[in-house]
Amino acid sequence: MDPRTKRNPGNNTTSSPPTLSLTNTSKSDADDRVVWKTSTTTDITGGVIATVLLNTSNLVIRSPGTTLWESFKHPADTFLPTMKLGIRYKTRTGERLVSWKGPGDPSPGTFTYAMDPVTLLQLYLWNGTRPVLRNGPWTGYMVTAWHPKNTSSQAVVNTDDEITLPTGCTLSDLQFESWNDSLSSWEVLGEWMSLACNRYGHCGPNGYCDNAVASPACKCLDGGFEPVSLEEWSTGEFSGMRSPDLFVLVRNRTEEECAAECSRNCSCWYWQ
Structure with a gap:
């Protein structure tokens, strides 16, 4: 069997077999130390609680009519x-x-x-x-x-x-x-x-990663830009480029309303 996931929150269990408690659903070692728990806040009093491993590999904890916890929401x-x-x-x-x-x-x-x-x-x-x-x-x-x-x-x-x-x-x-x-x-x-071009900030400021060639390489932008350090450039030492977009999601607006909102925001460069 090839395991797809393992759960370990950083606490090492002892050599004694652990136990699974279906209260707040926690895994404890032989010394009653909690090494993992679901931390569900759902009221689970009354009824039968079942832990089911689905064919999708999702471990689901259920009470009648309610899903208390599932591993797919905590990958x-x-x-x-x-x-x-x-x-x-x-x-x-x-x-x-x-x-x-x-x-x-x-x-x-x-x-x-x-x-x-x-x-x-x-x-x-x-x-x-x-x-x-x-x-x-x-x-x-x-x-x-x-x-x-x-x-x-x-x-x-x-x-x-x-x-x-x-x-x-x-x-x-x-x-x-x-x-x-x-x-x-x-x-x-x-x-x-x-691919080196996928790395965040790979080519530094005012540089770009040319992925259209056989061996992707960093190049300076047109307009007179030159490497700050030829030594770092030749050895592949790059950092600081591809800064976050920091775009704003504006929902339920018409195209005209988006344009008007962008024009009122001094930090807005472009809208679509």
């Missing part, structure tokens, strides 16, 4: 089919992928992959609070330089409450995988960090 390092990443408009909170601390240590690492809580419509890979890379913003369509080895699709669902992307993250790599029935193994369709 670890792996994004499986029918999962979604999103942001709630009111709370600016949402799901995120969290890397392992190391290849053999499933406790939470420093890398996270989630929607940006400020702009809402683009996904970031973060190292702590520092952005490593981001995808293009969603404006009704999305442009990307990533070419998977197989056909894949992505849907954006926008409601009054949230915007979500229903569609493994190890250390700083973000891989897209598909199960191969004939080989009984996972096939890597693509790896986001495999």
